Amino acid sequence: VQLQASGGGLVQAGGSLRLSCAVSGLTFGNSAIAWFRQAPGKEREGVACIVSDNDDTVYSDSVKGRFTISRDNAKNTVFLQMNSLKPEDTAVYYCAAERGLILGYWRDSSQYDYWGQGTQVTVSS
Numbered sequence: 001v002q003l004q005a006s007g008g009g010l011v012q013a014g015g016s017l018r019l020s021c022a023v024s025g026l027t028f029g030n031s032a033i034a035w036f037r038q039a040p041g042k043e044r045e046g047v048a049c050i051v052s053d054n055d056d057t058v059y060s061d062s063v064k065g066r067f068t069i070s071r072d073n074a075k076n077t078v079f080l081q082m083n084s085l086k087p088e089d090t091a092v093y094y095c096a097a098e099r100g101l102i103l104g105y106w107r108d109s110s111q112y113d114y115w116g117q118g119t120q121v122t123v124s125s
Contacts, residue, residue: 001025001114005095008119011085015123019080021095021116028052028071032101033078035069036109037091037121046107047093048080058106063089085123092118 007019021033034049048059048069057069068081078095096112105111 001097003095003097003114003116005093005116005119008093008121010122010124013085013087013123013125015085016081016083017085017121019082019093019095019119019121021078021080023076023078023095023097026076026097026099026114028073028076031097031099032103032106033069033071034096034098034106034112035078035080035093036096037089037093038118039088039091042091044094044109045091046109049101049103049106050078051101051103056103058103060107082121085121087123087125090121090123092120094118 002024004022032051035047038044050057050069066084071078095116097114098112
């Protein structure tokens with residue numbers, strides 16, 4: 001299983017970015033894909049998760065209403081659309097995947113067996 005995250009960059013506060021996570025070697029149908037982020041000196045934080053079998057989505061309170069997670073089954077890719085970005089959104093963003101994840105545990109990074117390499121998002125004020 002491989003996950004390839006991309007789409008990060010430098011953007012001004014209030015701007016938008018769309019991250020992509022290309023997944024290979026994993027059947028989308030019974031998997032959960034999540035985005036985490038980690039800022040310098042901080043713990044890794046769950047941002048959003050999508051469960052592939054029913055398209056349920058969950059978000060952290062800090063991004064709810066600004067970020068949207070979605071997937072394209074034909075391309076085996078999960079997206080994170082980030083709008084109204086704030087300086088505090090600055091972090092390395094990682095995508096992660098797990099088969100049969102119980103959604104209630106989506107924030108627990110230890111639940112995920114597969115991780116992408118991370119993509120840097122920097123929001124300037």
